[in-house]
Amino acid sequence: MKEKEATVDYKEHQLVLYVEKKDGSYGPVRTGSYITKNYIDDFWYKRNNMEVEYGEKIRAGEISPIAYYMILEELTPSELAARVGISARKVKRHLMPRHFGTLTLDELMRYCGVFNIPLPNMFQEIVTDKKNVKIGMEKTDNPFFSVLRIRAARK
Amino acid sequence: MKGRTFKHAMAAHCESGTLTALLNHAGLKISEPMVFGISGGIFFGYFESKKFPFPTFVVRSRPGQIRTALARRIGVKFAERRFRNPADGEKELDRLLSLQIPAACQTDFFYMNYLPGHVRVHINVHFVVVVEKRGEAYIISDCYSPELASLNRDSLMKARFAGGSFAPKGFLFYPVSVPEAIDFRKAVWKGIRSASFYMVKLPMPFLGVKGIRMFAQKVVDWPRLARDTEHLSHEIMKINIFLEDQGTGGAGFRFMYATFLREASELLNDRDLLEMSKRIMEIGDRWREISLFAARIGKRRDLGPDRLRELSGLIHERADAEEIFFKELLAMSKKKK
Amino acid sequence: MNTNAGNELNNEIKLLIMEALTINEVAPEEVGDDDSLFGQDNVLGLDSIDALEIVMALQEKYGVRIDDKNQSRFILRSISTIAEFIGKNRTR
Numbered sequence: 001m002k003e004k005e006a007t008v009d010y011k012e013h014q015l016v017l018y019v020e021k022k023d024g025s026y027g028p029v030r031t032g033s034y035i036t037k038n039y040i041d042d043f044w045y046k047r048n049n050m051e052v053e054y055g056e057k058i059r060a061g062e063i064s065p066i067a068y069y070m071i072l073e074e075l076t077p078s079e080l081a082a083r084v085g086i087s088a089r090k091v092k093r094h095l096m097p098r099h100f101g102t103l104t105l106d107e108l109m110r111y112c113g114v115f116n117i118p119l120p121n122m123f124q125e126i127v128t129d130k131k132n133v134k135i136g137m138e139k140t141d142n143p144f145f146s147v148l149r150i151r152a153a154r155k
Numbered sequence: 156m157k158g159r160t161f162k163h164a165m166a167a168h169c170e171s172g173t174l175t176a177l178l179n180h181a182g183l184k185i186s187e188p189m190v191f192g193i194s195g196g197i198f199f200g201y202f203e204s205k206k207f208p209f210p211t212f213v214v215r216s217r218p219g220q221i222r223t224a225l226a227r228r229i230g231v232k233f234a235e236r237r238f239r240n241p242a243d244g245e246k247e248l249d250r251l252l253s254l255q256i257p258a259a260c261q262t263d264f265f266y267m268n269y270l271p272g273h274v275r276v277h278i279n280v281h282f283v284v285v286v287e288k289r290g291e292a293y294i295i296s297d298c299y300s301p302e303l304a305s306l307n308r309d310s311l312m313k314a315r316f317a318g319g320s321f322a323p324k325g326f327l328f329y330p331v332s333v334p335e336a337i338d339f340r341k342a343v344w345k346g347i348r349s350a351s352f353y354m355v356k357l358p359m360p361f362l363g364v365k366g367i368r369m370f371a372q373k374v375v376d377w378p379r380l381a382r383d384t385e386h387l388s389h390e391i392m393k394i395n396i397f398l399e400d401q402g403t404g405g406a407g408f409r410f411m412y413a414t415f416l417r418e419a420s421e422l423l424n425d426r427d428l429l430e431m432s433k434r435i436m437e438i439g440d441r442w443r444e445i446s447l448f449a450a451r452i453g454k455r456r457d458l459g460p461d462r463l464r465e466l467s468g469l470i471h472e473r474a475d476a477e478e479i480f481f482k483e484l485l486a487m488s489k490k491k492k
Numbered sequence: 493m494n495t496n497a498g499n500e501l502n503n504e505i506k507l508l509i510m511e512a513l514t515i516n517e518v519a520p521e522e523v524g525d526d527d528s529l530f531g532q533d534n535v536l537g538l539d540s541i542d543a544l545e546i547v548m549a550l551q552e553k554y555g556v557r558i559d560d561k562n563q564s565r566f567i568l569r570s571i572s573t574i575a576e577f578i579g580k581n582r583t584r
Contacts, residue, residue: 001410001440013271014301015400016167018188018410020436026414028187028404030165030301035395035450036273042454043273043392046385071208073265073277078205082514083277083319089517113313114277116266204541217544223551237552318514320541321548358565361540 008032047072055125064100065122066091069115084110109143118146161257161286163296163303167404167411170221171196172298173259173282178231180257183333192415193342194224195350197408199477201366201373206320209380209390212370212397214407216353218261218280218321222328224349228342230334237324241316244325251329252288257296259284261326263317267297269304274400279321285311299402341492343419348488350412354481364478371470375463384456391466392453395446406446409439425491431484438476445469501575505550512549513542525572543568550574555583 003019010032019029054071057063070080077095081088086107093099094107103111112119118137126135126148134153137146161180166172171191178185191197198216216224226233238244251258264274264281286303287294293311295304306314315325354363361369381387397407404411416432419425448469452462506520515536522535530538538546546568547558556578558564567577 001405001436001443006405013274013400014165015299015402016165017399017405018167018414019405026410026417026432026436028167028414033400035392035400035446036271039392039450039454040273043389046389049385074208075277076205076208079207079277079319082322083317085318085514087517114317116313202540204539205537206539206541217548219548320513320545322514353559359540 003029006031008034008037010034010037012036058097058125061097064095064097066100066111067095069111069117070095073115080114083114086110105144112143119144120146120148161284161296163286164298165301166298168196168215168402168408169282169298170215170218170280171411172402173284174222174225176284176296176298177257177259177330178333181330181333183231183330186418188411188415188418190225191221191408191411192350192419193228193346194221195346195348195353196221197350197412198353199363199366199370199407201361201370203373210373210377212366214398214403216350224346228345229337229339231330232332233328234331235326235328237326239324241312241325244315244327245312247325248285248327249288251327252285252293256329257284257286258327258329260311260315261323262311262314263319263323264314265317266310266314267295267299267304267306268310269295269300269306270297274299277317277319279317279319279323281314285327339419340423343423344488344492347416347419347484348492351481351485351488355478355485364474364481367470367474367477371467371474374470375460375467377463378458384458387458388453388456391449391458394449395453398442398446406439406442409435409442413439427487427491431480431487434480438473438480441469441476442473445473501579502571505571505574505578508549508553509536509546512545513538523571525575526570529568529570550578553584554578554581556581 001017001019003021006017006019006029008031013033013036014030015033016028016030018026020026050072054063054068058065058068070077075083077091078088081091084091084107094103108122109119112122118139121137126137128135132153133150135148135150138149139146159180162176164176166175166187168187168191171187171194175185175187175190178190194216196216198214200213201210202212203210222233225231236247238247248258248260259282261279262281262283264278265276267275267281267283284296285293286296289305291308292305293308295306297304315323317323357363357365359365377390378387381390399405413432413436416428416435420428420432445466448466452458452466502525503520506523510516510518510520513536518535528534529536530543543564547564550556550558558567567573
């Protein structure tokens with residue numbers, strides 16, 4: 001690949017590509033990510049649709065929050081089981097809403113660790129119809145306690 | 156090996172980049188393509204596994220092989236540790252840092268929160284160099300980050316001790332001795348021989364050139380495996396990410412391999428290698444066309460059978476081209492070693 | 493006595509595999525020494541990614557290199573075939 005074909009102006013996501021330089025030599029150049037620059041909106045569009053679709057499934061009682069996060073993070077029951085450190089058989093049960101209630105707090109915390117989410121996000125969805133506020137859960141040093149912060153969104 | 160300021164640099168790939176940076180820091184001048192080529196890092200594998208929700212492919216040798224093969228071929232020695240107990244793993248890293256010894260750590264990419272959110276997925280084979288501890292945070296030299304980054308203790312611990320496939324178990328390593336003199340001729344040809352052997356001689360149908368063919372055959376069936384069109388589009392567009400963006404230097408490492416062969420041809424004064432480097436660069440250009448094609452049809456949701464057959468045809472062509480290329484390279488390596 | 497030593501290695505390999513792959517729903521006794529590890533209906537449900545992880549774990553623990561030159565397909569056929577290979581080639 002020629003250097004000029006590789007060059008993409010996109011500061012937000014930089015990477016190194018190996019190219020043929022102007023003098024004919026081969027070597028690395030630092031450039032922007034072509035796919036991020038051109039397709040990131042489509043990525044988030046699909047991701048948001050998935051969140052909406054699977055969020056509705058939780059509300060309808062079709063899947064548990066564990067299943068929701070597993071699908072969103074592109075994990076399988078087998079891989080999730082190995083990460084959480086409980087058997088795949090048990091994980092498969094936890095994917096079903098009727099078994100979600102049998103989880104121990106310890107198990108739930110381990111799932112939260114893998115998904116990197118604060119505990120309350122297993123039980124709630126945060127929505128707002130106000131554009132000028134930003135709402136988010138924040139973890140604290142106490143794993144059993146988080147903060148729901150509401151603030152004015154910067155422009 | 157210690158005391159000097161660690162020089163952060165971006166690199167194409169986390170494993171070869173981390174090794175290159177550590178070796179440079181230890182006083183051995185070597186480039187990332189050289190590290191990658193001598194270790195025989197170029198590869199292809201197509202996997203369907205219960206551990207992935209969708210079929211996937213790799214374009215490099217198995218994790219850790221770049222380090223072990225490089226060590227064997229150029230005579231570098233690494234200190235390597237894994238830990239059953241996370242507290243021991245933390246203590247050892249802190250001890251090294253207090254002695255100003257930067258160490259490479261294997262991590263789950265998901266927790267590298269200084270990188271853009273859309274790239275961070277659960278992959279347990281991301282390598283970073285931990286350079287320094289400042290209070291409760293660690294200074295990280297990550298090949299994918301333009302600058303040195305800071306990562307809090309909690310994230311680093313989670314990343315080093317994530318479970319799942321290829322679980323890092325706190326794995327860390329750093330060079331303890333670098334050789335005075337290296338027989339580059341021997342190392343280069345061994346690396347070339349092993350890479351071409353793996354590409355064309357493995358009997359498993361999902362590895363090497365056979366793996367590229369399997370990919371070409373299976374991709375037309377992907378619609379049956381996808382939940383819906385948007386999911387299929389996501390998976391098809393990941394072809395681009397795996398080949399270009401996920402630390403390959405472009406075209407699934409083919410461009411970096413071309414650069415290695417070019418550098419080797421100059422070092423060994425070998426015109427055949429120069430010729431081969433041009434050829435793999437061209438092969439890479441066609442891989443990059445596949446990446447762009449996949450991104451485009453994914454975005455347009457233009458994913459009907461005809462389009463996927465077209466994609467499959469392009470991948471088959473790559474298999475044919477690489478079969479010829481690596482067979483010739485293998486023959487050359489047997490003659491010249 | 494020889495068979496005992498062999499069994500010990502077999503068990504060690506079983507445990508290594510189960511630890512490397514975080515398998516905790518099958519007891520080591522349920523895996524027969526001569527059971528096919530990757531065939532249809534294998535008790536552990538192993539696939540190609542597991543094979544890769546097993547190769548890496550064996551390499552780390554016993555210092556053996558398994559690549560095509562010594563035919564990984566045959567080595568990874570069962571616990572017994574792995575143990576036989578390790579017994580002959582181990583460096584640690």
